[in-house]
Amino acid sequence: MTNNPSSAAAITLVDRAHNIRRHALKMGQVQGQGYVGQALGAADLLAVSYFHAMNHRPEDLEWEQRDRFYLSIGHYAIALYAALIEAQIIPLEELETYGADDSRLPMSGMAAYTPGMEITGGSLGQGLGIAVGACLALKRKDSASFVYNLLSDGELNEGSTWEAVMSASHWKLDNLIAIVDVNNQQADGYSSEILSFEPIVERWQSFGWFTQRVDGNDIDALVAAFDAARSHPGAQPRVIICDTKMGKGVPFLETREKTHFIRVEEHEWDLALNNLEEGKHQ
Ligand SMILES: Cc1ncc(C[n+]2csc(CCOP(=O)(O)OP(=O)(O)O)c2C)c(N)n1
Numbered sequence: 001m002t003n004n005p006s007s008a009a010a011i012t013l014v015d016r017a018h019n020i021r022r023h024a025l026k027m028g029q030v031q032g033q034g035y036v037g038q039a040l041g042a043a044d045l046l047a048v049s050y051f052h053a054m055n056h057r058p059e060d061l062e063w064e065q066r067d068r069f070y071l072s073i074g075h076y077a078i079a080l081y082a083a084l085i086e087a088q089i090i091p092l093e094e095l096e097t098y099g100a101d102d103s104r105l106p107m108s109g110m111a112a113y114t115p116g117m118e119i120t121g122g123s124l125g126q127g128l129g130i131a132v133g134a135c136l137a138l139k140r141k142d143s144a145s146f147v148y149n150l151l152s153d154g155e156l157n158e159g160s161t162w163e164a165v166m167s168a169s170h171w172k173l174d175n176l177i178a179i180v181d182v183n184n185q186q187a188d189g190y191s192s193e194i195l196s197f198e199p200i201v202e203r204w205q206s207f208g209w210f211t212q213r214v215d216g217n218d219i220d221a222l223v224a225a226f227d228a229a230r231s232h233p234g235a236q237p238r239v240i241i242c243d244t245k246m247g248k249g250v251p252f253l254e255t256r257e258k259t260h261f262i263r264v265e266e267h268e269w270d271l272a273l274n275n276l277e278e279g280k281h282q
């Protein structure tokens with residue numbers, strides 16, 4: 001972030017990720033259900049994106065030189081809202097409106113409603129293509145901005161994703177950084193069993209991308225990968241494949257089966273929030 005308030009200077013990325021998880025759980029609690037497992041799993045990569053990697057100005061969302069964050073997976077909106085709340089782009093108290101009529105935080109993300117949300121995702125497999133178009137436009141404007149595109153392992157089942165993968169290297173889009181959240185889950189079961197995405201590194205490499213694979217819940221590994229993606233000298237797009245754990249930080253959600261969309265019982269929300277706090281102090 002370019003505006004780093006001095007009071008926030010001591011907040012570490014681990015703290016940021018923790019706060020993102022807490023905001024997401026609190027939003028989930030409002031509805032009693034949701035895509036909470038994804039938010040817990042992706043919190044670390046969101047913390048590194050918003051508080052380490054990206055140049056952006058929370059007080060000036062239209063700043064032309066900003067790096068863009070394109071959320072391809074509309075159902076991950078709760079995760080993005082949590083990051084936007086942590087970045088003070090959305091006020092903390094607004095999380096109480098999550099999923100309500102007229103809220104700026106609908107359960108499935110809508111860019112027109114939510115400050116800081118750059119694209120409307122939801123129809124899987126579209127986000128990377130949108131990012132390719134944006135990267136081409138930025139290059140034509142001689143912009144130095146990067147586009148970060150978060151997509152899911154389920155989106156690797158979509159042919160349109162691979163069309164975009166191929167186009168990005170054809171156009172030598174070295175301003176494009178794709179982040180793939182490999183949680184090995186999708187709506188109908190394990191991603192690896194529904195349509196295997198392996199060998200994932202070799203596949204992206206074979207399409208001409210600078211490819212890294214990291215533990216997506218390891219902040220230090222993420223920082224190193226995001227830095228390397230940005231500074232890589234090759235005229236090629238970059239991808240960071242992040243292996244994440246659904247429900248990360250809340251043990252009883254980490255081990256729950258079928259976590260694509262979860263209902264959490266009323267008494268379990270406080271337990272989940274307590275578990276998260278306890279985990280922080282271990
Ligand atoms: C083109 C399209 N097909 C189907 C869906 C329905 N759908 C919504 S989320 C989802 C699962 C996608 O996999 P992933 O994003 O990896 O799931 P998660 O990790 O969140 O469980 C599906 C099939 C959709 N949104 N778009």
Ligand SMILES: [Mg+2]
Pocket residue numbers: 152153154181182183184185186191
């Ligand atoms: Mg998935």
